[in-house]
Amino acid sequence: MTSSADQRAYERLPFSQKVRVVSAGRVAAYAMVINIGMGGILLGSTSPLPVGSQCKVAIPVPDGGGIKRIVAEGTVVRGDSGGTAVKFAQAIEPSRFEALFRSAPVSTHSSLLAGYLAYFEVSRDKDLANCEKLLGVSKRAFRTTFYITFCSCISLAILPVWLLRSLIPAYPNWIKIALCFGYGAIWLAVIQPSIDLSVFHFLKHRRSSQPNP
Structure with missing residues (x-):
């Protein structure tokens, strides 16, 4: 049975940012994020990667005057009209996950x-x-x-x-x-x-x- 701590750790949050999806060392797609959690991510467009394929998702994070990227390895577990779901092989560290939302740009629907x-x-x-x-x-x-x-x-x-x-x-x-x-x-x-x-x-x-x- 999943503990409440685990449920909080893998909670999905809405996130509006374009990420790069890399497979076999080559860029496979660029896609907008629908939501993200420390254990996985849902992308807003269907990826050319088949379900079960391995990939890396590079998430840009502004850092001072530059851009750093959080790179998470994962597996495509779903790909349909609702988006492409990727399960991370290793959960994103809480401090790095929080940094995503501290630096996230204001949503286009903020007003x-x-x-x-x-x-x-x-x-x-x-x-x-x-x-x-x-x-x-x-x-x-x-x-x-x-x-x-x-x-x-x-x-x-x-x-x-x-x-x-x-x-x-x-x-x-x-x-x-x-x-x-x-x-x-x-x-x-x-x-x-x-x-x-x-x-x-x-x-x-x-x-x-x-x-x-």
Whole structure:
């Protein structure tokens, strides 16, 4: 039975940083971290390394004016749409593990404004470049969430207008058209991004809470 001390030692924590994955002396991939513990790490993209293969994960740690790297050897124990899980052969020392979070850069979602800026930066690119890096979700998750909320927002935007149609004054047509465009802009620029960002946060939280080595 695992002791409470062991459970604390291998607790997984969200961590936003790009790491280098090395296999057989060659760089196999660069990937963003979803979460990390002293006993293992979950990477945000599927690695080309098969399950069971040995690798080294180099985690950059700012040190004064330079960069040091914590290099952990491990085994790929899972690789699917939820990410690539690597179990370390030897747990990271507590002092070095704490150093990761002391020096970690501020998350892009440290403020609401940063979340909106990241969302619109990704959505402007037809290839959704940096989707995983900036928002922490896959391109497929972004597209699925966007289309579902977009279709939902259309009906939700029309519903209050339909229900309150008898209370709307008889404005000239050009004013009605301007109000419709303004109302739609608010939905697309504020409400839908807010819903999408909330969904992305939920997906990241659920993925980071999945049991991993």
